[in-house]
Amino acid sequence: MSVAHNHRTVMADIETAIRLVIIGQEFLIASLLLLGSGERSVRIAAALLAVSVAGYLYNSDLVLRESVPALLPLVTFFAIAVPFCLWMFARALFEAAWPRPWITVVVLALAAVSTFIFTGQDFINNTLVRGLDILWHIVGLVIVIHALWLAAAGRPDDLLEIRRRFRTVFVVLVAIQVTAVLVVELMIGPSIPSGWLTLINVIFIAGLTMGLAVMLFRLDPVFFASVAAPVPVGQEQQEKGLGAADRVLHQKLMTSMSEGGYRKSGLTISTLAVELGFPEHQVRRLINRHLGFRNFSTFLNSYRIEEAKLRLGQADYARTPVLTIALDLGYGSLGPFNRAFKTATGMTPTSYREREIPAGNANSEKS
Secondary structure (H helix, E strand, O other): OHHHHHHHHHHHHHHHHHHHHHHHHHHHHHHHHHHOOOOHHHHHHHHHHHHHHHHHHHHOOHHHHHHOHHHHHHHHHHHHOHHHHHHHHHHHHOOOOOOOHHHHHHHHHHHHHHHHHHHOHHHOOHHHHHHHHHHHHHHHHHHHHHHHHHHHHOOOOEOOHHHHHHHHHHHHHHHHHHHHHHHHHHHHOOOOOOOHHHHHHHHHHHHHHHHHHHHHHHOHHHHOOOOOOOOOOOHHHHOOOOOHHHHHHHHHHHHHHHOOHHHOOOOOHHHHHHHHOOOHHHHHHHHHHHOOOOEHHHHHHHHHHHHHHHHHOOHHHOOOOHHHHHHHOOOOOHHHHHHHHHHHHOOOHHHHHHHHOOHHHHHHHHO
């Protein structure tokens, strides 16, 4: 009996030691991210993810939880927020549209309430604690699944080859790991006993953490480059430094765009590459490295939104519904067009039209 007890004690001590090493590593990564240069949203989101993972590692170890009771509420909050931090990291890294503010407020409020109840569960009804624990794990699963969807769904649109690989190799692994932890905790309950399951989990997190550090810092210029709209230049300047094949590709691409190729509904870089008669990877490289776009949808929007501005600013189109203009330009519905237009101009299409064509002018043109 004492041998088994000693074995469990040694395992627990080893696990706690590994956790402390990883927690230190997480805070080091977070500090380096915050002190670095480049796109702040990615760095802040990655740093918050690292701190939340450290909070989870601390909070899920009984010895560490009892070591400094004053830290427990803060640590619990970050531990609960791991799925949300992963979600925000995926959005920032892959340049996905940010969610409506109320979604963030609701999730953080739920995390705060959960923290209050979990840290005071000795004085709260066990049924309430268990019910909230199940609810939060379900919410966490939904958030992680959506982060996984962001990584997979945006891959075809991504023009950065190195980031395309990162989507598959790293974020998917992290999402699977977090999902596995959530499922196990949902099945077992709020407190998981020490053992091989948690030790393997901690070691796996250590490997992922090291992968995060190596990949993010080795690929720093790509991942943390400031996101800015490409500066338009003349065709001669665009073709400078291109090889013969890329020069031909560039000319065919510009011809296609000038003829309105961007208006085709459902146009993808794969179909465009087929139309141009060039390999997809070569088209990606040209649009990214030589034209300065990081996503194919941004490349298309640069043409679509300019034409939309022209139409919305002309009295001849004053009676044309915004939806019709959106569909004519290749958008599948009004929502994506409104978001793209507001991102580019800071205004909705309707507001832009009202500014460019006052009501009196539009009526006089039609009379």
